[in-house]
Amino acid sequence: MTSQITGALSHAPSQASERPLPEGVRDLLFEDAATWRELEAALRTTWQGWGYREIILPTFEYAETLATDVGAGIDAEMYRFFDRHGSTLALRPDMTIPTARVVGTRLYDQALPLRIAYAGSVFRYEAPRAGRQHEFTQVGVELIGAPTREADAESIALAVAALRAAGLPEFRITVGHVAYFRGLMRALMLPPRYAELMRSAIDRKAEAELAALVLEAGQLGAREREALLALPLLSGDAGVLVEARNHVLNPLMQTALDELVELSTLVEAHGVADAIDYDLSEVRDLDYYTGITFEGFAPGLGFSLISGGRYDDLVGHFGPSFPAVGWALILDRLALAREIQGVAASAQSADVLVASALPRAALRWAIEARRRGLLVELDALDLTPDQLWSAAQARHVKRVLTFREAGNLEMRDAAGVHPLEANHWEEIETWRQAR
Numbered sequence: 001m002t003s004q005i006t007g008a009l010s011h012a013p014s015q016a017s018e019r020p021l022p023e024g025v026r027d028l029l030f031e032d033a034a035t036w037r038e039l040e041a042a043l044r045t046t047w048q049g050w051g052y053r054e055i056i057l058p059t060f061e062y063a064e065t066l067a068t069d070v071g072a073g074i075d076a077e078m079y080r081f082f083d084r085h086g087s088t089l090a091l092r093p094d095m096t097i098p099t100a101r102v103v104g105t106r107l108y109d110q111a112l113p114l115r116i117a118y119a120g121s122v123f124r125y126e127a128p129r130a131g132r133q134h135e136f137t138q139v140g141v142e143l144i145g146a147p148t149r150e151a152d153a154e155s156i157a158l159a160v161a162a163l164r165a166a167g168l169p170e171f172r173i174t175v176g177h178v179a180y181f182r183g184l185m186r187a188l189m190l191p192p193r194y195a196e197l198m199r200s201a202i203d204r205k206a207e208a209e210l211a212a213l214v215l216e217a218g219q220l221g222a223r224e225r226e227a228l229l230a231l232p233l234l235s236g237d238a239g240v241l242v243e244a245r246n247h248v249l250n251p252l253m254q255t256a257l258d259e260l261v262e263l264s265t266l267v268e269a270h271g272v273a274d275a276i277d278y279d280l281s282e283v284r285d286l287d288y289y290t291g292i293t294f295e296g297f298a299p300g301l302g303f304s305l306i307s308g309g310r311y312d313d314l315v316g317h318f319g320p321s322f323p324a325v326g327w328a329l330i331l332d333r334l335a336l337a338r339e340i341q342g343v344a345a346s347a348q349s350a351d352v353l354v355a356s357a358l359p360r361a362a363l364r365w366a367i368e369a370r371r372r373g374l375l376v377e378l379d380a381l382d383l384t385p386d387q388l389w390s391a392a393q394a395r396h397v398k399r400v401l402t403f404r405e406a407g408n409l410e411m412r413d414a415a416g417v418h419p420l421e422a423n424h425w426e427e428i429e430t431w432r433q434a435r
Helices: 001-011 014-018 031-049 072-077 094-104 150-167 177-188 192-203 207-217 222-233 239-247 251-269 331-340 357-372 385-394 425-433
Strands: 060-062 081-083 088-091 113-121 133-143 172-179 276-279 293-296 306-310 324-330 352-354 376-378 402-403 409-413 415-419
Touching: 014 324, 031 113, 031 133, 031 150, 031 331, 094 113, 094 133, 094 324, 133 150, 133 192, 133 331, 150 172, 150 251, 150 306, 150 324, 172 251, 177 192, 177 251, 192 207, 192 222, 207 222, 222 239, 239 251, 239 276, 239 409, 251 276, 293 324, 324 331, 352 357, 352 385, 357 376, 357 402, 357 415, 385 402
Parallel strands: 172 276, 352 376, 352 402
Antiparallel strands: 060 088, 081 088, 113 133, 133 324, 172 293, 293 306, 306 324, 402 409, 409 415
8 A cells, every 4th residue: 555655656746746845834744743742742731730721823813913013023024915805914923912912802801810821833934944944833821910020930930841841951041131222222322223233233242243333333431332342241140130230321221130130039939040041132123022031042953942021011002901921932943952952753653563364353452452541553454464563663563463263362572472361451551651
């Protein structure tokens, strides 16, 4: 059967074989699909344990809704199209804005705080490369209605718990605060063009470029120049929060630092301080952030795999205003990070392949074995014993079970052929435990 299917595919039209899928999307097959579902299940179990409840959002909405405060970069990457009435629709580029819409229009009268979770595909027209596709999966949580540092700390601690539950051995969460940079720009009173160029240089930690922009801007006081040039260097453990106090120019910067110091003590109380760094040059391209921001990074991955922060003004675009904090994890990048760190893909092999020589006996046994949690494949091709063993090895199935007359069983594995009692379930259930 398999050879016939393979042969049919090999003679498919050339244009289909040359370009079977559009750029930026992909298939996930077998082990990769199993890994995907296991990661989703681990993340879902984690957020449920923290009291978060899942919502399922539509794949597309009005483009105007989805463009709310996403920033120029993501707005340019949105997939837009028209419906039959001429309305402009778009595929969702992230999940936070649709969640804010749901809260502002449907959940505004619920008891606060709301703990919301989601998982689903999002779509952006990015240049495809490893870990970056046009369609990718976001899994995330949002804590709505709590303006406190305790809520910020919970969101960060849950991000750490999620990455650990997903089996990622090494990662760091980098925490910043948008008000520190915004306060600095307010103190410098630069034209908007310079502010954006400096934001970009700081985001890339391009110190030479930033120094050139400082010279070009001119008429900056010594303290202002020093504060601006120091910003890319304010990264590390909680000690950088002490160093940053030397560069505070106004109350907005001071408030940002005070909130980060308070947050650092709460993060320590959550027991996750060992996974946290602080970075005052953390400046983001999403306009809706209003307070702390954070990103998760893993060795060997040249981009973040999780990002989040506080966005107190976003829900108010759609209804009553509520403070909010949350994060979204890109499952594609998490899977890639695990692969880079040597975490094996999930196995998806059956525990046993059962011969079909005595079909009724085989079916009765398979039904009971599956009830007990075993993964059972039945031979559907009437293979000979040797063919069946070859088929099992090709599919990484460790055992073949054959029914003989008078109810006798034979089990074949790498050690050879052994008799087996049909009702000896204690031994049989060890197959499941040994996966």
